[in-house]
Amino acid sequence: MGRQVRSRETRAALLFISPWIVGFLVFTAYPVIYTGYLSFTDYDVINDPAFVGFDNFKELLEDDKVALALRNTFIFAAMSVPAQLLVSLALALLLNWAGRASGFFRTAFFLPKMTPPVAIGVLFLLIFNGQSGLINGMLGTIGIDGPAWTTDPSWVKPGLVMMSLWTVGGSVIILLAALRNVPQELYDAARVDGAGFWRQTWSITIPMISGAMFFVFIVDTIAAFQSFSEAYTAFFGSGNTTYSNDAALFYAIYLFQQAFQFLHMGYASAMAWVLFVIIMIVTFIQIRVTQRFVYYEAETR
Amino acid sequence: MTALDTPAPRLDPATAVAVETVEVAKEPAPKEVGNRLGRWLLYAALSLITLAFVYPFVWLLSASFKPRGEVFDNRLIPKTFTLDNYVSVWQEAPMAAWLFNTVLVTLLATAAVTVSSAMVAWGFSYFRFRGRNLLFGVVLATMMLPGAVTMIPTYLIWDALGQVGTLTPLWAGNLFGSAFYIFLLRQFFLGLPRDVFEAARIDGANNWQIFTRVAMPLTKPALIVTALFEFQAAWTDLMRPLIYLRDSEDFTVPRGLKSLVDQFGFGGQWHWEIIVTASVITTVPMIVLFFLGQRHFVQGIATTGSKG
Structure with missing residues (x-):
């Protein structure tokens, strides 16, 4: 009977889960x-895929544009991810100190996050x-005589990084929630021990929210490596118009162009x-690298 | 979760004890005057930052009411106020069709993903079966997969089904649930007391009824979060409309805006006032959505961070 x-x-569980199983098989596993x-073929959608071995990967290594796109993407990620983390941490700390009055400011900080990426571009x-x-x-x-942010190759990426700081609102909310969860007793105990403000921030606040900071760090990095819409809107023509800007050629943009504008599906797959x-x-x-610095509350329990 | 709405109480017993100890020990009293000054500085800083965050919207909105020659004058109040740009956008682009397509796709995408993800999340939280954790691990793992890896074969599938050039690929994939929402909803389901469902079962409810009549109503906050997130994601998406839509008539608003940037921006005729105005039309619905569901957005995002 138990069995x-x-x-x-x-059987009931599988029925409920079945939409995901079908979706997983068709739209994730198979793709x-x-x-x-x-990635081992030449494929232009019209003719059948032709097996070419490792040719795509060899070509990839020699493709100047791939090298350029990779360099752009790494530079952008290396600048934007730490900047986003620092700015969102600073804003979350400010909001936390504001206490009850923080609601209005939190709304204002989050608002840009609602903007469609095309409009951000x-x-x-x-x-x-x-x-x-x-x-x-x-x-x-x-x-100050400002640079030509949108045309000067050496200023395009710093500009895009600054623009990306406009949408840190989501990270701010995550970090603020973590800050609010730090037990007040810890601060009280520290105060009794004579710890000043900076000491409390450094020795209590930061370790206690390091888990959330780690989460933001990882998620922002993965997102930065896939940056597409803002830069594509601003610098690359879709359809018949073909303007472009090498300084803003991110990997995801070049991949998209290879796949859907040049129809090099095999190369794009690689x-x-x-x-x-x-x-x-x-x-x-x-x-x-970061795990050593992340403090998980559970460890001490 | 509630900590977001109600700031942590400042004076719980533990604090009171600590404060007393401090006074007894003749520690210097909390710097009252400095604190007041500090608070003013804090509010001043927050207000300045708020200005930086909100001003681009104000700039954009203001520019949309300026004639062509004044778009870049950076004035807060337009020198010459005009609605011409809104008329031009309507004439230059099939804006009504774009809005209709976007609303349709967004509603379908939202409804599809909310219902299917809730079903799957329920399957993973209420029932116990062998391999459940393994399977759920697979759900979580798919979140790590970059979209680029599945993008091309997914296009080929829709192509084989004859759906390229239609709105279907923009939402139909949502019928199969989405890992992030499944995760979010499952967390919520796991927090519900099991007794309620057992009581319904004893009253003769079957699995489907327990799900639709007991679990779903109790999950309303999480369902709202899911719907709001997906509404935003579907409305603002650019990549999929770029891949799947061919004719201008079929565009969504963001895809349409991109085509206007091509036509009237650097690549074309330098009519920035049209681009500005179309950007306002693309963005305003999202601002409205945020003010309608503000609390849910904030709570949903905060949960993501603490559970992730």
């Missing part, structure tokens, strides 16, 4: 394997415009697998 109940329960197969072009944009206008009032491996390696390194 019968259990098998009935299993992952098929991309792997395509547009805003970037407008606000960072070298001649008449808002940023350079403001810099001008304090006597690029996708390389991206996957890169993200896995980077995440693995991040976990190994």
